[in-house]
Amino acid sequence: xxxxxxxxxxxxxxxxxxxxxxxxxxxxxxxxxxxxxxxxxxxxxxxxxxxxxxxxxxxxxxxxxxxxxxxxxxxxxxxxxxxxxxxxxxxxxxxxxxxxxxxxxxxxxxxxxxxxxxxxxxxxxxxxxxxxxxxxxxxxxxxxxxxxxxxxxxxxxxxxxxxxxxxxxxxxxxxxxxxxxxxxxxxxxxxxxxxxxxxxxxxxxxxxxxxxxxxxxxxxxxxxxxxxxxxxxxxxxxxxxxxxxxxxxxxxxxxxxxxxxxxxxxxxxxxxxxxxxxxxxxxxxxxxxxxxxxxxxxxxxxxxxxxxxxxxxxxxxxxxxxxxxxxxxxxxxxxxxxxxxxxxxxxxxxxxxxxxxxxxxxxxxxxxxxxxxxxxxxxxxxxxxxxxxxxxxxxxxxxxxxxxxxxxxxxx
Amino acid sequence: xxxxxxxxxxxxxxxxxxxxxxxxxxxxxxxxxxxxxxxxxxxxxxxxxxxxxxxxxxxxxxxxxxxxxxxxxxxxxxxxxxxxxxxxxxxxxxxxxxxxxxxxxxxxxxxxxxxxxxxxxxxxxxxxxxxxxxxxxxxxxxxxxxxxxxxxxxxxxxxxxxxxxxxxxxxxxxxxxxxxxxxxxxxxxxxxxxxxxxxxxxxxxxxxxxxxxxxxxxxxxxxxxxxxxxxxxxxxxxxxxxxxxxxxxxxxxxxxxxxxxxxxxxxxxxxxxxxxxxxxxxxxxxxxxxxxxxxxxxxxxxxxxxxxxxxxxxxxxxxxxxxxxxxxxxxxxxxxxxxxxxxxxxxxxxxxxxxxxxxxxxxxxxxxxxx
Numbered sequence: 132x133x134x135x136x137x138x139x140x141x142x143x144x145x146x147x148x149x150x151x152x153x154x155x156x157x158x159x160x161x162x163x164x165x166x167x168x169x170x171x172x173x174x175x176x177x178x179x180x181x182x183x184x185x186x187x188x189x190x191x192x193x194x195x196x197x198x199x200x201x202x203x204x205x206x207x208x209x210x211x212x213x214x215x216x217x218x219x220x221x222x223x224x225x226x227x228x229x230x231x232x233x234x235x236x237x238x239x240x241x242x243x244x245x246x247x248x249x250x251x252x253x254x255x256x257x258x259x260x261x262x263x264x265x266x267x268x269x270x271x272x273x274x275x276x277x278x279x280x281x282x283x284x285x286x287x288x289x290x291x292x293x294x295x296x297x298x299x300x301x302x303x304x305x306x307x308x309x310x311x312x313x314x315x316x317x318x319x320x321x322x323x324x325x326x327x328x329x330x331x332x333x334x335x336x337x338x339x340x341x342x343x344x345x346x347x348x349x350x351x352x353x354x355x356x357x358x359x360x361x362x363x364x365x366x367x368x369x370x371x372x373x374x375x376x377x378x379x380x381x382x383x384x385x386x387x388x389x390x391x392x393x394x395x396x397x398x399x400x401x402x403x404x405x406x407x408x409x410x411x412x413x414x415x416x417x418x419x420x421x422x423x424x425x426x427x428x429x430x431x432x433x434x435x436x437x438x439x440x441x442x443x444x445x446x447x448x449x450x451x452x453x454x455x456x457x458x459x460x461x462x463x464x465x466x467x468x469x470x471x472x473x474x475x476x477x478x479x480x481x482x483x484x485x486x487x488x489x490x491x492x493x494x495x496x497x498x499x500x501x502x503x504x505x506x507x508x509x510x511x512x513x514x515x516x517x518x519x520x521x522x523x524x525x526x527x528x529x530x531x532x533x534x535x536x537x538x539x540x541x542x543x
Numbered sequence: 544x545x546x547x548x549x550x551x552x553x554x555x556x557x558x559x560x561x562x563x564x565x566x567x568x569x570x571x572x573x574x575x576x577x578x579x580x581x582x583x584x585x586x587x588x589x590x591x592x593x594x595x596x597x598x599x600x601x602x603x604x605x606x607x608x609x610x611x612x613x614x615x616x617x618x619x620x621x622x623x624x625x626x627x628x629x630x631x632x633x634x635x636x637x638x639x640x641x642x643x644x645x646x647x648x649x650x651x652x653x654x655x656x657x658x659x660x661x662x663x664x665x666x667x668x669x670x671x672x673x674x675x676x677x678x679x680x681x682x683x684x685x686x687x688x689x690x691x692x693x694x695x696x697x698x699x700x701x702x703x704x705x706x707x708x709x710x711x712x713x714x715x716x717x718x719x720x721x722x723x724x725x726x727x728x729x730x731x732x733x734x735x736x737x738x739x740x741x742x743x744x745x746x747x748x749x750x751x752x753x754x755x756x757x758x759x760x761x762x763x764x765x766x767x768x769x770x771x772x773x774x775x776x777x778x779x780x781x782x783x784x785x786x787x788x789x790x791x792x793x794x795x796x797x798x799x800x801x802x803x804x805x806x807x808x809x810x811x812x813x814x815x816x817x818x819x820x821x822x823x824x825x826x827x828x829x830x831x832x833x834x835x836x837x838x839x840x841x842x843x844x845x846x847x848x849x850x851x852x853x854x855x856x857x858x859x860x861x862x863x864x865x866x867x868x869x870x871x872x873x874x875x876x877x878x879x880x881x882x883x884x885x886x887x888x889x890x891x892x893x894x895x896x897x898x899x900x901x902x903x904x905x906x907x908x909x910x911x912x913x914x
Contacts, residue, residue, distance in 0.1 A: 193768055196771045203767075267574070281891070288852055288854070288862060300879070489854075500759070503759075513759050513760050520751055
């Protein structure tokens with residue numbers, strides 16, 4: 132039987148007229164309509180680029196006008212003219228008759244020298260201080276924290292000036308230096324130390340060292356293979372050390388075991404001969420190293436703190452000593468967090484080496500500053516400075532990115 | 544039976560109570576002599592402290608010369624510090640080349656500026672009025688320093704120096720660089736390729752070169768960029784240089800915060816019908832900026848320290864003014880170290896205060912985050 136319901140009893144019944152008509156398709160948004168976001172964005176970008184071009188054109192127009200008016204010549208031609216100034220510290224032969232490009236190269240080599248040494252030393256000191264902040268010894272912890280707070284909170288330029296002052300004012304005069312055993316002299320003129328007289332034996336020692344390096348590499352592979360196979364811990368540190376020292380010694384002995392040293396000698400006014408480091412170089416090196424080490428210590432500390440607490444506790448419950456815990460468990464994991472900010476600290480150190488201009492260390496900025504004053508070609512010289520640093524920055528970050536990719540956790 | 548039991552269950556002698564881990568002795572043992580290595584470290588450090596600290600205290604506090612007497616200073620050289628150099632020269636170190644009779648003006652201006660900074664750091668005063676206050680105070684500072692009104696003699700900007708210049712450059716650069724860096728960080732993450740490419744190139748270019756080269760550009764090249772015949776003030780040039788430099792660094796820090804905002808937040812805002820700028824202003828930036836407070840404060844500290852570089856392009860801020868005060872004075876030049884220590888203390892106080900303040904802000908923010 133069909134159930135009949137009155138209209139009032141059929142609340143949900145709908146007549147055909149009541150049905151919602153299918154909505155008409157939305158009007159096609161034309162890509163030429165102001166309502167289209169893509170269109171608006173194109174217009175805006177076009178406008179943005181136009182404004183930029185206009186500003187750039189205006190500035191270039193002003194610059195050429197100004198240069199014409201003031202009679203400033205432009206172009207990089209000056210680089211092949213003789214520089215006419217001496218440089219206190221050169222890593223290769225240079226005199227004032229040499230062209231500007233060679234002076235710039237001297238400056239560049241000086242920048243690289245101080246930056247490379249600084250990076251190595253700052254990494255060592257910074258890591259030590261950063262780890263020291265986790266020491267169980269209260270005094271050491273406090274000392275490390277004080278180091279970080281002090282060196283990070285004083286401008287690096289001021290620190291460089293202070294080191295330079297200490298090295299040039301509070302040391303004895305060059306004609307009466309402090310003498311240390313073994314031919315080391317320290318005075319206002321810097322540090323002098325004996326250098327080995329070049330002989331065949333040093334070349335063979337170098338070859339021996341390289342051979343030791345290859346042996347270390349092979350040994351490492353073998354040890355890891357054994358570790359994979361048997362689970363025995365790889366022995367790396369002592370054998371590696373043995374290979375390197377042994378290889379170098381063997382090479383040195385084969386080459387006739389040269390022992391001749393060039394000792395620095397007291398002249399009438401200063402110390403001559405041997406190896407020497409100027410106070411300018413030392414001030415820049417010490418200042419940059421200690422300043423950057425403070426920052427690296429913070430980077431290392433943050434990296435170690437980023438390792439989950441359980442990792443350290445697990446290491447302790449396995450009976451690892453505090454040193455092993457740090458070396459085998461915490462540091463390898465912290466390294467992944469540390470590397471990116473560490474890279475930027477290295478770059479900062481390299482860029483800060485440009486402050487050498489303030490104390491007269493002939494780095495690339497200082498040389499080009501002199502060149503600006505002599506030739507008036509500010510635009511060209513500044514562009515060389517920028518290109519030099521951009522190249523270093525970009526290549527360093529490329530290198531560190533490569534290392535970072537290697538150190539990253541290998542996920543499935 | 545009972546005798547047998549007594550044999551089996553013979554009472555073990557009571558163990559000694561464990562060493563107390565309360566009190567001073569235990570704390571010392573734990574913190575200083577916890578292991579053999581720790582004990583050796585403690586001994587070496589204590590030995591070094593005893594070798595250096597008493598000597599330093601004697602030099603700096605017990606035997607120094609406080610009066611401005613160069614002859615007396617020379618006599619006690621090596622035994623006591625010569626703080627007299629500061630008594631003698633503090634006005635040049637603090638105010639640089641500024642005319643001696645007018646020193647009350649930079650003093651007043653610096654006090655105003657510092658008061659403004661303290662006010663800006665006080666939570667109870669955070670409101671729109673602060674913006675107005677900034678405009679008023681900065682204008683007042685310029686009028687006071689430059690003069691030319693109400694009978695104040697005109698002092699050109701190239702004679703400004705010392706601490707007022709440091710504080711002025713640092714605070715103005717911070718205030719100008721911050722909004723610029725927010726815009727650049729947003730630009731770098733923009734969906735518009737022209738905008739994001741340009742911001743990326745700018746940021747990477749500036750971050751790749753040292754501040755000195757930017758300052759050289761400001762002092763050698765900016766004059767060439769201006770229309771012929773117009774001059775651009777050296778202080779303004781340096782200010783623009785520092786601001787452009789600092790903004791690039793800060794933009795990267797802020798971009799880190801922007802990246803950490805979950806995509807769902809932006810999508811939710813869009814589904815509510817918010818425009819791009821509404822989304823950024825009401826949803827993204829408040830969360831992102833709160834996240835990057837430590838990084839941004841580090842940048843502020845960096846700017847404060849970096850102002851010392853303007854001395855290389857011959858503006859005599861604190862570091863430069865010190866050279867000005869001592870380099871040409873043969874009597875006092877031997878005591879440059881003491882003067883350096885004096886301004887080191889000023890810089891350190893500024894930076895340390897800023898880093899403590901940053902910790903306080905972080906605590907405030909984490910309090911709001913913890914539910």
